[in-house]
Amino acid sequence: MSDSPADRLPQRRLRPAPLLFEPGPTEPEEEHFFDLESIDDPRELLRRSTELAVAFRAAAERAAEYQAIAAAELADTRHFDSLTFEEIAARADWTPDYAAKMVEHGQGLLRQQRHV
DSSP, X not given: OOOOHHHHSOOOOOOOOOOSSOOOOOOOOOOOSTTGGGOOOHHHHHHHHHHHHHHHHHHHHHXXXXXXXXXXXXXXXXXXXXXXXXXXXXXXXXOHXXXXXXXXXXXXXXXXXXXX
């Protein structure tokens, strides 16, 4: 056992410092959409917003292809845990008819991938 002077002193408990001020409410930040609101020149605004619209369209199409591939894989009856069109529709917030079309589209995309 150590018998140093520090060991013989009673341990003081530290208390949190009192707050001297109340934090103010945080101001909501102004919404920014790719800084389009800061573009004053209408020509530049049209160019940039068109560029973004095309990019979003391409991204949406690509995402839909992935949805179709996933739907086709989930509906594959070779797997014991395959899902029905109704179950796929419920998961993706689709109608069963749309789920069937997406499964068919996904099957076509998967066939294309195998042949490439």
